[in-house]
Amino acid sequence: MKIASINVNGIKSAVDRGFLDWLSEQDADVVCVQNLQVKSFELSEEILYPEGYEGYFLDAEQDGFSGVGLYCRQIPKAIMYGLGFEQCDHEGRFLQADYDKFSVASFLMPEEPEAKLKFIAQYSDYLNKLRRKRREYIICGTWHIAHKTIDVRHWAEHQTTPGFRAEERAFMDQVFGPMGFIDTFREIDRDSDQYTYWPKLDQEVPRNRQDGWRLDYQIVGPNLQRSVKDAWIDTEATFSEYAPLFVEYDLEP
Template sequence: MKVITLNVGGIKQAVEKGFLDWLQEQDADVVCVQDVRTKAYKLGDAIERPEGWEGYFFDAEQDDFAGTGIYCRSMPKAIMTGLGFELADREGRYIQADFDKVSVCSFQMPSGINPAEKKLFMEQFLEYLTKLRRKRREYIICGSWNIAHKTLDLANWQDNQLSIGFRPEERAWMDQVFGPLGYIDAFREVNRDADQYTFWPNAERDRERQEGWRLDYQVTGPNLRRAIKKAWIDPSVKFSAHAPLYVEYDL
């Protein structure tokens, strides 16, 4: 199973830059998108159901803001939206596609411009992740977690220790996810290379200088550890300030 996650920074703008052509070229089973920034009813069939794909979306209540989606090659058994708490659900931050052996989820953490809001979101999401570990399903949670976990995941980390997305409390929260809760950072399970980034604040300049952040993840439960076979990032894809993250699983 090949899964791709990409923060599109507005799906209509991404389409104008060639997103649909790129999508058709992908030999993938599922493509998760975040920061859709439009209502599903405004997409039209060409974007919602491109040839060979079925798209499912969860809108934010506010126009032109957040929202997540999943493109599937084969029809899932079920689609679930929301995390069960208002801060996530009013902004369309989680959608899940259930298949026979695994659920693939598209997720977008708040960026942290409002630190108190992000802190509350992380507390409530950690409770949700704890409940997931008790379920008899495997999960791949894809998307913009908007935290660079380790110094390896951020260029110029020395100068960014108090920056949003790399603050000590945010990194400590990720330590809980990948520590006591037992979740796996699929990318780092098989790829320990340096200079592996999925986001560049100043897209063009920072990409050239390799001054990026790894804010996008595919996170799995421990039972999928051995299923993770290959993971990579393609910084040449420039629909937004983010790059797509690819992971291949042997399921």
């Protein structure tokens, strides 16, 4: 099973830059999209239901803000909208597709520092509860936090920058430590210069030479650790300041 995750940073502008063409060329079973910045009823049929996919979306209440979606080749058994707390659900930050033995979620963490820390307090409770469930989960999306120094190109300059502050990184230490979740990309690739976001994207300069950040993750519980077969970042896709993150799992929908 191949899962892709991409922060489109405005799906209409991403479509104008070639998102749908890119999507048609991928052999992905599920594509998780974040930061749609539009209500789903404002989208055309070709965006809602690209050939070969069923689209599912959770809109933010605020216009032009947030929003997440899932493109699924196989229709899920159920769709779960939100996590039951206002900051998540009203801002369109979590959408989950349930299959027989596992679930795939599209997730978008708040970017603004105070909102992020408020969200983390409630999101941590949710993640801890997952450890007690029999179902397996694959949570995909933008966390707006770079975990280690290897995940920020000029990390020494960014120690007080939102997204790399000590309290944010400490939360990721908990996620990949006591909470028991696995950073699937780092299971496969431990090299430097592996980023998913470039704040000043310049088409003339190769992405790996710019001020890159790895802000996007696909995380799983320990029972799925051995199911992770491959992972990579598609730096050739330039319809967003974010790059698609792919992970292949030894799973069937």
